[in-house]
Amino acid sequence: MNRDSLLTQIGWLALTLLLALALTVIVAWPAGAPPLETIYVLFKGGVSSWSKIGRVLAGWVPLTLCSVGLLIPFTARLWNIGVEGQVIMGAIFCTAALRPFEDGGGTGVIILALAASVAGGAFWALLAGLLRVFGRVHEIFSGLGLNFVALGVTLWLIFGPWRRPGVASMSGTKPLDISLWLPRLGTMSVSWVGLILACAAVLLVYILLHRTKWGLKMRAVGENPKAATLFSLGPRRRLLQAFMLCGGLAGLAGATQVLSVYHRLLPNISSGYGYTALLVSMMASFRLSLVPFICLFFAVLNVGSIQLPLQLGLDSSLSGVIQGIMVLSLFIVQGLRLWLKQRKEAD
């Protein structure tokens, strides 16, 4: 398909977006969403001021971390659906590392917390990977099951051992000391540390997959696991490594949620970024260069949708609806292209 000219590709992309827009209007208009006004509110709510752009970037950081991480196991044709649980586990490990430092700490403590979150995410991914490789449980079920287990662990911690003195509630654990927050970028709610981490992750995944022998072997495993075994590339070990790397990045996303967004552990600490990241990587057709931009667009939708209940009385889950419809439209258009191509060949 890469042989198509640039103009054709842009044409198909335009068709995809048009289809997505049409489908969104079809489902949202009857629910009382005037199309133009809704789009206006969505984008105004996302980019109209510096503080909102800050919030968009704060959402972009964890989404990008998860999405680029997902590309690693996908190179070996594995779906890491457990990425949501790995974000949660990262947040839990991060909070655990900070618990002895209630009165505050320095840069060293924050670095410790970040390292702990990577370990937490990687550990949770390793569990899913082991179940897949040695237990033959399909990664969709092991990953999803572990997502719910991670949620259960969070709830148990918040209502149990880590509850706030006096009140145990869905509002989470005791807020962190301000010295443990990641430093902000000016007055915006996004941290420059988070932005650097996300950019570094994009670079790391690019180098890993396209500039190292490890990445080449990963692709070989993905293209043909049987041949990979014959050439002693060790597909099992490599699959586990891929899962753990992805989990580590997801864990880091959890840490940015704890350290720079919520400053505590909440039941909804992952904000569903794990699932959104799966949509992002499908929307990007697993091409790394597209991931950061799609993440940015999805983050704008997420932040913009917060205004919907206030201004139009609509539910904020419209952002998820639009994201889902966009990816679905992409698959429909891809399918149509395939169908047309087959018809042309048959003639």
Next chain:
Amino acid sequence: MDTFALTIAAILMAGAPLVLATLGETLTEKAGIINLSLDGSILLSAMAAFACSATFDSPWLGMLAGACVGAAIAGVLGVIGIFLGQSQLAVGFILTLLSRDLAYFLGHNFSRQPGPNLGLWTIPGLGKAPFVGLIFGSQSPVVYLSLAAIAFCWWWMYRTEAGMRLRAVGESPRAAFGRGIRVRMVRLYYCLAGGALVGLAGAAYSLAVKPGWGRPQGCEGAGWIALAIVIFGGWHPVRAALGAFFFAALQVSGIYLQEIFPSIPAPVFQVAPFPMMILTLLAVNMGRMGWVQDIVRRHPLFKALSRGWSIDAPAALGQDFDPKKGL
């Protein structure tokens, strides 16, 4: 004894939507299609069923709406997966996320609103019978519906010619095509039928088992459990239904355990089925491993016990079939 009977009644009730959903997915997967959208489908059809029954004040119209929504989602998957040749897993996963958000978005105005539910059916005379009366004397219609669906699915799949065609397209689409069966259309029909059953499961949640609509509704995650039960059930309707009741029993026992351990917060018990789901799949898949089979073969007792433990999936599950490529 009465407590026992009441527990069974509660398990039948909690299991009814799970049974409907697993039967639907079993039908779909028997035809060779994986419908991964179950979790979102159940939620969206639950919303549609509640909204419809609240608007028209008729819960049975709500059931119909649920079935239609479930079939519609499965139809989208069917057309994109079967005729446009896209990955069934990917499209199913997108649909599950999309339907979930759509349910919350469209159901915004029905959240925490009062609405009718299916109530209970009383079978005259049976209520006085000991034990059985407590279980079946006065039950929710969805329980009777789910039990009838088990029998019907078994009969349809193994005792009718249509059922044979269904199994044929899932096991060997090429052979079925050679016998003159329109493989893709048959697959689409069972995708729709399975989706309708899944939709009924969603309606059963919002109109009977956990009446009402809200965020969260309480049936989140049930679809994933149902998908796992299909594997556990070895793609056999009766065994899958037993698996569904097993998980329902787990949920019911969670309520009792909560009373015994009040210090553990309630939400923790709600996620208990998920580690169980992983362990069940692990146990089923263990039976396929070489070293486990070696051990089993050596001991006659294990051999007897292991008969039928792991059942293979329909041979063409998740595979495309393009009639133009010939036989």
